[in-house]
Amino acid sequence: MKLMKHAITALFALLLSMPAWAADSGPKAAIESTVTEIIHVLDVRADKTRLTPxxxxxxxKTVEGKFGYAAMAKRSLGKPWNDLKKDEQVHFTAVFREHLERSYGDQLSKYKGQTVTFADAEMKGDKARVMSKVIDGSRETPVEYSLYQTATGWQVYDIRIEGSSMVRTFYQDFQSTLDKGGYPELLKTLEEKIAKHKEKD
Structure with missing residues (x-):
C-alpha cells in the first residue's frame, strides 16, 4: 500500500545515513553520519537483488539502540497496549521490530546509491525534529525524523515521509485487524507475515 511504501522509504533513507550513535551526539549528527558497516554489507553482496539472513x-545489530521500538510499538498498537501484561508488551515489541526490519530489509536490498541531505535539527526539550531529503536521480523526497533523547543517546520514535507518519501508518493497518479479531488476531497476522518473509530466505 502507498502509506507503507512511504514508511519503508523513510527507513531506507535512515539506514543509509545512520551512525553508531553516542549519548553526546546531537540529533542531526546522530542521523547524518553514514553507517559504513551497512553500506559495506550492501556493496559486497554477491546477490545485489536480496539480503541474506x-x-x-x-x-x-547495527541499528540496535537507534530505534525506540517499544515507543513505536505502543503508539502503533494504540489503546490495546495498556491491556497487555508487561511480558506481552515485550513480546509484541519484539514481533513489531522483526516485522519492521524484514519489511524495510526487502526495500534496503534495492540500494543503488541514493543520497540523503539534512537540515539543522529543531529542538524542543528532550525531543528533536530533523528534516531531510532523499535524492534519487531527479526525484527529491522530503523525510522528517522525530527523535527523543535517552540516557544512551537519541532514538527515533517516528518518521514522516511526504507528510505520512510511519507510526500512524502502522496504527491504521493494525486497527483494521484489531476491529476484526482483536489483539490475538493482530499478533497472529504479524507472525504469519514474518514467517512468509523467512520462507523467502
Missing amino acids: ADREVIS
Whole structure:
C-alpha cells in the first residue's frame, strides 16, 4: 500500500545515513553520519537483488539502540497496549521490530546509491525534529525524523515521509485487524507475515 511504501522509504533513507550513535551526539549528527558497516554489507553482496539472513543479522545489530521500538510499538498498537501484561508488551515489541526490519530489509536490498541531505535539527526539550531529503536521480523526497533523547543517546520514535507518519501508518493497518479479531488476531497476522518473509530466505 502507498502509506507503507512511504514508511519503508523513510527507513531506507535512515539506514543509509545512520551512525553508531553516542549519548553526546546531537540529533542531526546522530542521523547524518553514514553507517559504513551497512553500506559495506550492501556493496559486497554477491546477490545485489536480496539480503541474506547473514546480511539481515548484521544490519539488525547495527541499528540496535537507534530505534525506540517499544515507543513505536505502543503508539502503533494504540489503546490495546495498556491491556497487555508487561511480558506481552515485550513480546509484541519484539514481533513489531522483526516485522519492521524484514519489511524495510526487502526495500534496503534495492540500494543503488541514493543520497540523503539534512537540515539543522529543531529542538524542543528532550525531543528533536530533523528534516531531510532523499535524492534519487531527479526525484527529491522530503523525510522528517522525530527523535527523543535517552540516557544512551537519541532514538527515533517516528518518521514522516511526504507528510505520512510511519507510526500512524502502522496504527491504521493494525486497527483494521484489531476491529476484526482483536489483539490475538493482530499478533497472529504479524507472525504469519514474518514467517512468509523467512520462507523467502
